[in-house]
Amino acid sequence: MSGSQSDLDFCAREPIHVPGAIQPHGSLLVLDPAGLDVLWASANFKAITGRTPLELFPSVEAALRAWRASGAHAYRARLQNPEVDMAAHAHQGRAIVEFERSAPFLPNALLSRLTGFAQQMTATEELTDGLSATARLIADLTGFDRALVYRFDTDWNGHVVAEAGNGTLPSYLDLRFPAADIPAQARNLYTLNRIRLIPDANYTPVPLTAFGEECDAGAIDMTFTQLRSVSPVHLEYMRNMGTLSSMSISVMVDGKLWGLLSCHSRNAHHVTSDIREACDFVVQSLAMRISADSRAETAALGVELARVHTKLLAAMAQADRWDEGLAGTPGALLELTRADGAAVLSQNSYLPVGEAPEEHQVRSLVARLSQQDAATDSYITDSIVSEVPHDGGFNDGTCGVLALRISEVEDSWLVWFRQEVVKTVTWGGDPHKVVRESGRIHPRKSFEAWREMVRGRSAPWHPAEIAAARDLRASIVEIVLKKAEQLARLAADLQKSNRELEAFSYSISHDLRAPFRHIVGFSQLLTEREKNLGERSRHYLQMISDSALAAGDLVDDLLTFSHLGRAALSADKVDMNKLVAEVRRGLAEETAGRTIVWQVDDLPAATGDATLLRQVWYNLIDNAVKYTRLREEAHIEISAVLTDQGILYRIADNGVGFDMAYKSKLFGVFQRLQRSEDFEGTGIGLALIRRIVERHGGSVDAIGTVDEGACFTFSLPALPEE
């Protein structure tokens, strides 16, 4: 359909509101701003009114004074001598006064018909009945051979939706006419001036005669005149259609041009001004009915959509994430805009629903939208192929797109899709056919019905659906904001309790260690001072000292453990062979005098915090040494393997092992599987290892058999590729 706009757009060049001439069925005066001097008069003035402008002027003067006193923009009056109807309006600082021979007053019968029609318009259930009734009444009142109700679509193509006539002219019911048939500037005029009459397409235009100093009658803007001479192109069009007379009345619905009441006769046909007024009334009644219908429809749809909206809101409130809430309620999401598919996408997620195009296509669409204009927060079309570059459409039949940006920061979008609706349109002649004669486009001469398949277009998005989509966006933004606020509050609370925890552990590290030191110190001093203490007393003092020492160690371990949760990790390349060697040297005192067979493989390097990883090796090797203490010959093996997940380090010993039944307790804080008199320790070592390894993104594991040995493993992520 996009191609059909070409042909007759050339009409748009013609400045039809300044023709400098009028039709012959009336006469016209242009007066200066003060309303005292005649600037122009139509050449047929005397033929219509029976007087010259100057002769008539005294009769007009009283009416003009009354008009000026009323302060209105336009004024109508019926003069008695001569008997003419006068219609005056002000435009661009001039007064334009039109005269037509008076018609008889409307008969009472006509008035009651109009009243009856108005009642029918409010009572009729179906709008189509109202449209037909309007066409019938207009044909009847005016005596034209045929009256059409012509409705514009969103692209200004016309569609004949009702018709009445006496059979003289062919039926155009259901035909469509391309937008170019009634060019934009003509539609503009129709919006401003509701009624136009051309009694005879073969008329000779009546020029205007200048009375004042300004001579160019073409400068007079005739937008609001009824007598305005029409464009020659239009007259040719009328002759092509086989109609010599026509009248059209604009159907204005809520300030917008909805359509036209278009009347034609094969021969010349005049309609008096009073009948034209009556027709205007009829059409206005129809317009009110259309307006009421569309409001009612929108309201009903609004109620329905509000119900769906509530459902989606509930789903979003229940879900962790709003997008999952929406995608998890596909029925309602599609119902909201009567779409075939939808997608919720952000930088790192794509949730399609129903018939949605592939992710990369949707992403390239929103990328294009974001590029076009940073302020773009919505994009609505029923024909994406006609709006985006050649390859920008979707290949799955999606034509309609309703895209709304939810968050600029996260670049998240909510997009609905509609599939192509292939429909057959019957045109009044091939809209794509261009007729050229001597370099100028001519109106079509063929009016045979022309069928066209309309492709690449979905059903249009209803304003109520678009409004519902926007409402949903507002709700989402509100929900997202609310969640963000909750998170911020939570983070603030956490920060506060973290600070408190830090202060707490700081105070422990200072104040709890000191008393243990004092106990150890003074019991030692006492032991040294009292040389004569009995064996038992010495033993008690030793117990006091040992307990305080153990408690001190416990405090130290606990503090190390709690620091690990918040200390920043460095991420350096760590030579594990070196770490293991250092740890073994550090344990020289413990291993002295023992037989330990070490088997240490070459270990791959890791990425992480060397100090903390040393702690891991220290605790593991210290454990292995400690728990093999009872073996005559201890075996400790250290090795590593590369896996898909990373590097797995392993240390096995032939020590006391552990019962796998208690494995779940192994890595817990304060969990010990050995009696403390057998093997000393605070029960934090393995918990510390787990915490360090997990903070490095790895995991720990262990297997063991009682009295045979244990094997501990920990994994670390592989080194990044160099």
Add this chain to the structure above:
Amino acid sequence: MPELRPILLVEDNPRDLELTLTALEKCQIANDIVVARDGAEALDFLYLSGSHAARDPGDPAVVLLDLKLPKVDGLEVLEKVKRDENLRHVPVVMLTSSREEQDLVKSYQLGVNAFVVKPVEFNQFFKAIQDLGVFWALLNEPPPKLRQVGGD
């Protein structure tokens, strides 16, 4: 041989004080030990003000400074000493219960000469105190100019 300058021990906890003094006693250091029980008193001694206004002039050989102190805490005393043109050469050893990294970092930033975490184990504690005393009071040579000032 120059006159032995005193050791300034700043410690508020009476038990720690007793243990530290015992340890210093045992290593037979001849220097006088001056005890300050809080940061304010330590500053009085260093600046010859307040209760120490009438003391003999001269800087201490070393300041053994506890970190947590009433009134003016150890870090504040350290900062004041190290920012003072006339006092910055006096060695300050931070003696503390804490293994908190933040204290360690802050102390070194302020220019501490040594940072010692008091060991819980008695023998280690004694050894540490004795080593400190011997090193800073006996072995460490102050800058020449100051030796003159301190030594007359």
